Amino acid sequence: MTLNYPNFSFDITHKDKSGARVGVLKTPHGEIQTPNYIFCGTKAAIKALSPAQMIEAQTDIILANTYHLMLQPGADLIEKAGGLHKFMNWNGPMLTDSGGFQVFSLGEGTMANEIKGKNQGKHDNKSLISMNEEGCVFRSYVDGHKIKLTPESSMEIQRKLGADLLMQFDECTPYHVDKDYTARSMEMSMRWGDRCLAEFERHDNGAQGLYGIIQGGVHSDLRKISAEYTKDRDFFGTALGGCLGGSEEEMETVVAASLPHAHPDRPVHFLGIGQMKDVFKFVRLGVDTFDCVIPTRLARHGTALMKGQPGETINLKNAKYRDDHTPLDEENRVSASTEYSKAYIHHLFKAGEILGMQLLAQHNVATINRLMREVRDAIQAGTLDSLEKEWLS
């Protein structure tokens, strides 16, 4: 079996001393420079932003979540619409995940607690009915009906959704399980990876590229095995998944134990991770793309991502912005940042106006895109350390 992804490519054009790399990832819907950020359009929509507003914020690539879309409106409907790109009017590169993460860990919830080890038990998603070698059965949060998800059906659904970059189906191992559980889970994810590859190849028409996912929890020896597994298979890209530990240091150790054993020429995606400090830390370990819901989620709570601010953000709901008539951020090349004052955005949140979320969402997306542009430039110029100081001050 050989998959060669003729319509895809990844070229690393520059590498700095730290291991950070600049590249070009080509897909049938256009190419992106890396490192880059993949914004979450969970239910086939970026929260509070139209595709035109995303483009004005210099966005290159977005993702949608298989789990949410298989439940509503369903993969068949999106296929009938001509695929996700047409359905949601996004013509650039797009990624979908496998659906597994939400099934196993969080139902409709967030990714952050799980991958950062903040959940206390095993799978705590009450909608999960059963899981075994075949796959898993869970209950829809939309209408309560039972749904089976397997490596094969995840591939089928992702094929119907029609994104450019797909993820293999895997079990997202929780934190508070022992090493034996983690090892057995990782081995099953590897067998599921092979089934995904087989199913993917059966229908491959060159339109999509499949990522394998490195599992293994916080155990370096398991991470190495899993990384080597992905390297030895015909995946187009490599993703970092599963539990990464309970501290920043542990997360760094896990990534450092994984990527040296992954395929050196393939694009590396870090699933669900994307604070500014993460970007600086993990590009140095070889990560090429990030995704996280925070840019749009923070916006809905009145928080703006800002260069050089403690904690990476300011909260526009704070009373000190009531009378601050300076632009939100003059250095950000997007109307939401330059044409509206902090006082106006403060007012919009006080008045309960949706426009406040829209403006901050566009500002946050533009800020992250600016960060990624500056990171790419700094890697090429050898100035990543000083750029990090400017951003994280």
Add this chain to the structure above:
Amino acid sequence: MTLNYPNFSFDITHKDKSGARVGVLKTPHGEIQTPNYIFCGTKAAIKALSPAQMIEAQTDIILANTYHLMLQPGADLIEKAGGLHKFMNWNGPMLTDSGGFQVFSLGEGTMANEIKGKNQGKHDNKSLISMNEEGCVFRSYVDGHKIKLTPESSMEIQRKLGADLLMQFDECTPYHVDKDYTARSMEMSMRWGDRCLAEFERHDNGAQGLYGIIQGGVHSDLRKISAEYTKDRDFFGTALGGCLGGSEEEMETVVAASLPHAHPDRPVHFLGIGQMKDVFKFVRLGVDTFDCVIPTRLARHGTALMKGQPGETINLKNAKYRDDHTPLDEENRVSASTEYSKAYIHHLFKAGEILGMQLLAQHNVATINRLMREVRDAIQAGTLDSLEKEWLS
């Protein structure tokens, strides 16, 4: 005392047999063709749309509500920001109302019940504490503190807000009061009008134009007196206000009893009225501008204004649109209408995505602007009757 509004003008360029007229209304922030529609940006924001999205929907003019803005964020803050235009980043013509309507009738509520006579009592706004010749005292819905609003303070606040077109302070007479009450109320509104003119003139620097408001409830003889009052004073424009009756026929009678006695060369604004059928009916009676919250309010409930649909609308939440992959409205020159399918918008509302409201709001605004363009063309071509049949089918 003479006010001559050197930076404003209104030229009627065409009149058809019915009395419908086409004109050009010039303000310091640009000119608009009439008949036209003034979209409600109540709290200094169009609900779910940015100024750029309003312009993409071919919007010429918007309004903001004095009542809401005097409570939050306050007129002084907006003055410090450089006025409403700068504060909210809208550079075109803008109107503010006097604040009186909400104080007298509805607190934070809607205009429609009051002007259409659907409220059962006198002023039913529990926040109104007192009203007399001087003005009125009410309680802020934002923080409960007592606020006095008078003709003079309404002018002062509207001057600070800095819109192009202002409204005199008046009492919005309820429906279920007797003729004596209505007459006394109207006479007080006329005295308030004189106080508004005097206060306006004291600070006039040519930047704003003041409208007088025709009151008189459903009584034709009172409407005539009130209309003649506005004609005899140095107002720039004339507005139709107060209770218009409990039926469409009564509303038509009231307007027909008012406008023949108003100044024939001044722009006529109809406060709070703006269904499609109203536009066709009242342009024939000489109305030049309309305003109503329905384009954006309907959008938030999943309803799209459509040409040639029974009831003027379709509801995208209806299950029949689940699988309808045709564009929302191919004839509407705006991305929200042409680039998204009914199935996608149906999905967005099912999924609770804010983007659904944004797209429908932009579609509805663009639909109304298209209606107004076609109405202007039809008046000039003498084809208003056939256009009405196309739209209201």
